[in-house]
Amino acid sequence: xxxxxxxxxxxxxxxxxxxxxxxxKLIQVEDLKISFLRQKQWFEVVKGISFDINKGEIVGLVGExxxxxxxxxxxxxxxxxxxxxxxxxxxxxxYENQDDSIDLTSLKEKDYQxxxxxxxxxxxxxxxxxxxxxxxxGKQVMExxxxxxxxxxxxAKQRVxxxxxxxxxxxxxxxxxxxxxELSGGQKQRVMIAMALxxxxxxxxxxxxxxxxxxxxxxxxxxxxxxxQIKYGIGILFITHDLGVIKQIAxxxxxxxxxxxxxxxxxxxxxxxxxxxYTKGLLASRPPIDIRPKRLLTVSDFLSNEVKTExxxxxxxxxxxxxxxxxxxxxxxxxxxxVEYVVEKTLFGKIKKKVIAVxxxxxxxxxxxxxGLVGExxxxxxxxxxxxxxxxxxASGQIIFEGKQLNEIKGEELRKIRKDIxxxxxxxxxxxxxRLTIGQTIExxxxxHNIFPNSKERxxxxxxxxxxxxxxxxxxxxxPHQFSGGQRQRIGIARSLALEPKIIICDESVSALDVSVQxxxxxxxxxxxxxxxxxxxxxxxDLSVVKxxxxxxxVMQKGNIVEQGEADSIYANPQTQYTEKLISSIPV
Numbered sequence: 017x018x019x020x021x022x023x024x025x026x027x028x029x030x031x032x033x034x035x036x037x038x039x040x041k042l043i044q045v046e047d048l049k050i051s052f053l054r055q056k057q058w059f060e061v062v063k064g065i066s067f068d069i070n071k072g073e074i075v076g077l078v079g080e081x082x083x084x085x086x087x088x089x090x091x092x093x094x095x096x097x098x099x100x101x102x103x104x105x106x107x108x109x110x111y112e113n114q115d116d117s118i119d120l121t122s123l124k125e126k127d128y129q130x131x132x133x134x135x136x137x138x139x140x141x142x143x144x145x146x147x148x149x150x151x152x153x154g155k156q157v158m159e160x161x162x163x164x165x166x167x168x169x170x171x172a173k174q175r176v177x178x179x180x181x182x183x184x185x186x187x188x189x190x191x192x193x194x195x196x197x198e199l200s201g202g203q204k205q206r207v208m209i210a211m212a213l214x215x216x217x218x219x220x221x222x223x224x225x226x227x228x229x230x231x232x233x234x235x236x237x238x239x240x241x242x243x244x245q246i247k248y249g250i251g252i253l254f255i256t257h258d259l260g261v262i263k264q265i266a267x268x269x270x271x272x273x274x275x276x277x278x279x280x281x282x283x284x285x286x287x288x289x290x291x292x293x294y295t296k297g298l299l300a301s302r303p304p305i306d307i308r309p310k311r312l313l314t315v316s317d318f319l320s321n322e323v324k325t326e327x328x329x330x331x332x333x334x335x336x337x338x339x340x341x342x343x344x345x346x347x348x349x350x351x352x353x354x355v356e357y358v359v360e361k362t363l364f365g366k367i368k369k370k371v372i373a374v375x376x377x378x379x380x381x382x383x384x385x386x387x388g389l390v391g392e393x394x395x396x397x398x399x400x401x402x403x404x405x406x407x408x409x410x411a412s413g414q415i416i417f418e419g420k421q422l423n424e425i426k427g428e429e430l431r432k433i434r435k436d437i438x439x440x441x442x443x444x445x446x447x448x449x450x451r452l453t454i455g456q457t458i459e460x461x462x463x464x465h466n467i468f469p470n471s472k473e474r475x476x477x478x479x480x481x482x483x484x485x486x487x488x489x490x491x492x493x494x495x496p497h498q499f500s501g502g503q504r505q506r507i508g509i510a511r512s513l514a515l516e517p518k519i520i521i522c523d524e525s526v527s528a529l530d531v532s533v534q535x536x537x538x539x540x541x542x543x544x545x546x547x548x549x550x551x552x553x554x555x556x557x558d559l560s561v562v563k564x565x566x567x568x569x570x571v572m573q574k575g576n577i578v579e580q581g582e583a584d585s586i587y588a589n590p591q592t593q594y595t596e597k598l599i600s601s602i603p604v
Contacts, residue, residue, distance in 0.1 A: 040071040041111050042219055042251040043092070043136075049105035050087055050096070062087055063275040064105065069219065072249040074242075076266030076283070078259055078298070080315075080530040081501055084275040085255045086141075089221045092253070093138055094120060094128040110135060110219075134164045137212035141224035143204035147196040154180075154192030157211045164215045179210035183240060201393060202233035206240070213244065220245075223255045227528070230392040230557040231601040238265050257530040259298050260603025263287055271295050293318040301535040303564035305587065305602065308334070311542070312535040312564075331584075338567060338582070346380035347551055348404070348519060353377045353413035355399050373399045375575040376413065381519065386545065386552040388566030388583060390559050390598065395572040397555045401521045404553070405437055406430060417519075435465050438512040442524035444504035448496040455492035458482070458511045465515060481510040485540060502533035509540065513548075521553045526561060538565060559598045563587050571595050 050062035062084040069075045077085050090096050092108055108120040110131065120131070140146035148156055154176050161172045173192075180188040183206040196204055205225060212220055222241065226234040242265055245252050254266055262269050262283065269286050271279040271294065278292040290296045297315030310327040354376055360369035374396040381387050389397040402408045404415055406422055415422040417433065425433065441447035448457055458478045461467075468474045479489045485506040496504055505525065512520055522541065526534045538561070544550055554565050562569060563583045571579040571586065571594065578592050590596045 041068055042071045042073075043069045043111065044109040045088070045092070045106070046109070047106040048088065048091065048108065049103065050084070050091055051102055051104050052087075053100045058102075058104075060104070061275050062091075065272070065275070065277050066106075067270050067277070067280065069251045069253055071218070071251055072245065073268065074245055074252040074254055074266045076262035076269040077253060077255045077272060078257065078262050078269060079272035080257055080532055082274075083272040085257075085272055086223055088272075089138065089223050089253065089255055092120065092219075092221060093132060093136060094123065094125070095132075112218075133160055133217070134215045135217055136219045136221065137215065137217040138221040138223065139205070139208050139212050139225045141227055143196070143201070143208045146208060147204060149196055151195075152192070153194055153196060153199070153207045157207065157214055160211055160214045175214070176210070179213060180207075182213075182244075183207075183210045184236075185210075200233075201229055202237065205229065205233075205237055209237075209240065209244070213248075216248070217250060219251045219253065221253045221255070224257070225254075226261060227256070227258075231559065231603070232392055232597055234261070234603075235264075235601040241265065258302075258603060259287070259531070260302055264603055271298070293321065298532060301531045303535075303538070303560050305560055305563065308564070308584070311539050314535045314539070315532040316536075334584070341382050341385050341567060344382060347383045347418065348381040349414070349416040350380070350400070350404070351378050351414040351416070353400065353403060353415065354411045355396070355403050355408065356411040372575055374403065374410075377572075377575075377577055378413075379570060379577070379580065381551060381553060383518070383551055384545070384549050385567050386554050386565050388562035388569040389553065389555045389572060390557065390562040390569060391572035392557060392598075394574075396575040397572050398523055401439065401523050401553060401555055404519075404521065405434070405439060435461075435515045436518045437521070438515060438517040438519075439521045439523060440505075440508050440512050440525040442527060444501055444508050444528070445496075447508055448504060450496055453493050453495055454482075454487075454499070454507050457496075457507065458514055461511065461514045467515065477514070478510075481513055484513065484544070485510045486536075500533075502529055502536060505529060505533075505537055506540070509537070509544075513544065516548075517550070519551045519553065521555065523555045524557070527556060527558060534561070541565070558602075559587070560602045571598070 046066050047064045048062055049060060049064050051058040051060045065088065067075065077088065079085050091103055103121050109117050110120055111117045147153065154173070157176045157179065158169070158172045161175055176192060177188050180191055185191045185203060185206050191199065191203065191207070199207070226237050229237065238261065241252065254262070256262060266283050269280065269283050270277055271286070271292065273294045279286060279290065279295045286295060287299065290299060294315060297313070297318035300313040300318070301315060303312060308329045310329055313326065353374055354372065355374040356370045357373050358367050359371050362368050377400060389400065391397050399408065403410050410423050417437065420433065422433065455475065455478050458481055459474050462474045462477060468477060479492060482488060482491065487503065487506060499507065526537050529537060541552065545552065554562060556562050566583040568581065569583040569586050570577055573594050579586055579590065579595050586595065587599060590599060
């Protein structure tokens with residue numbers, strides 16, 4: 017019996033059983049208020065929220081970045097930074113049994129340690145930063161067990177191996193002796209889940225545990241958490257910005273907006289009959305699978321109380337557009353491209369082992385087209401983007417742009433061509449220099465390529481670019497840390513537009529964004545494409561986003577193209593089991 021079917025049967029049994037058993041309250045948050053110190057002033061970021069979590073219940077906490085989700089979880093864990101934050105109102109009551117409870121906000125750090133990890137555990141959003149990079153994974157989980165249990169190291173190791181097996185990690189002895197960098201994203205997240213379960217907690221807090229994962233790995237992690245919750249009867253507070261994920265896993269949902277609860281209730285009640293405009297906006301922001309709107313609806317459309325009419329692109333309109341697109345000569349041709357990485361060398365530098373990252377891939381890109389590249393992490397899609405940009409060398413094949421073979425061009429000639437092929441990076445935080453103002457950041461490529469004769473004209477151009485991406489001249493002298501994630505991504509887009517490129521490679525450029533901000537950025541990219549005739553290579557692991565954005569789509573697996581064709585046709589009639597798997601994993 018497959019894991020998903022087992023979970024469904026257990027879920028039905030658990031919910032049937034819950035009708036006869038009274039709810040056992042696990043944690044109660046009452047009128048919680050949290051403030052942060054900024055520029056010598058206290059600002060309230062969580063404004064009197066209240067909710068309960070019962071034993072054996074999964075409660076989803078959903079909202080955009082800055083809504084107070086993670087801050088609330090850190091308050092429950094007692095992990096708020098002392099100097100810069102404070103709980104200035106309310107209670108967090110943990111019920112150890114029906115008659116015994118404790119207010120967590122009254123505990124000192126020393127007392128909190130007996131609860132943290134033991135009674136309440138947390139799975140953090142980014143396992144790479146949550147795990148110690150210089151300590152083996154098994155030792156890190158063992159350390160947690162030894163802190164809270166009086167057992168020998170041999171017994172602790174056996175417990176770790178049992179946990180690794182329970183969270184469905186392969187080759188548990190190897191994982192035990194591996195460092196975090198030697199594991200995939202999904203495997204690292206499973207190690208984090210094992211660590212959180214190591215002391216049999218009553219409450220598990222999962223803070224965006226699937227945000228950076230592929231849809232298939234995400235589905236596996238969600239199924240795993242559901243099975244663990246059913247097996248042990250623990251309560252889970254599941255934090256995310258994606259309502260599609262909440263629908264898959266939660267019993268109840270709380271919608272948080274600017275530090276306040278705007279809606280809460282049973283998942284189906286909130287999803288099928290949302291009351292608040294913000295909830296309606298979140299639900300509408302994700303790219304739909306069954307229709308193709310010209311523009312995605314956003315949260316601001318609903319909060320403005322203006323009735324928005326959704327304009328759909330018909331099949332006939334799409335076909336007519338494609339006939340025009342593909343009647344011209346390709347702008348870029350990729351022929352039999354292969355890329356290899358060296359993974360092992362001898363003591364004297366001789367290559368001992370290689371990995372084929374991209375294997376004889378061929379495709380064409382046409383002016384004005386959006387070509388989607390989709391697949392799981394490690395499939396080779398980002399490697400293709402970097403090879404086109406000549407940031408990495410190809411082992412064989414040809415990359416031909418406007419009649420010139422890029423992988424045979426070097427030096428000054430290549431630098432001039434790079435002006436025409438730009439990239440929008442995945443992470444808007446690390447791709448912007450924190451020491452440069454955004455004006456300097458966008459101006460830099462103009463200086464490198466000598467686009468304007470003086471700084472005055474360059475500044476005028478930069479301000480014009482800021483306005484095109486929805487920012488304004490007053491923000492010219494601000495630094496990246498003064499902007500939200502969505503605004504930083506807009507700055508990255510403005511920088512890529514500065515040189516008026518012919519091709520823009522969008523490498524997972526919306527995967528780290530909230531669904532509502534994601535919708536705004538996708539609308540912006542489509543507007544710019546229509547206004548300036550840009551050509552996009554859109555790389556993502558999210559098939560719903562790629563389908564919405566793309567004219568043609570390429571599905572990749574382990575360095576090979578497994579399917580290629582018109583985006584809607586691939587979704588409606590996938591030809592491979594792998595594509596079917598990707599489609600079935602999309603949170604709906």
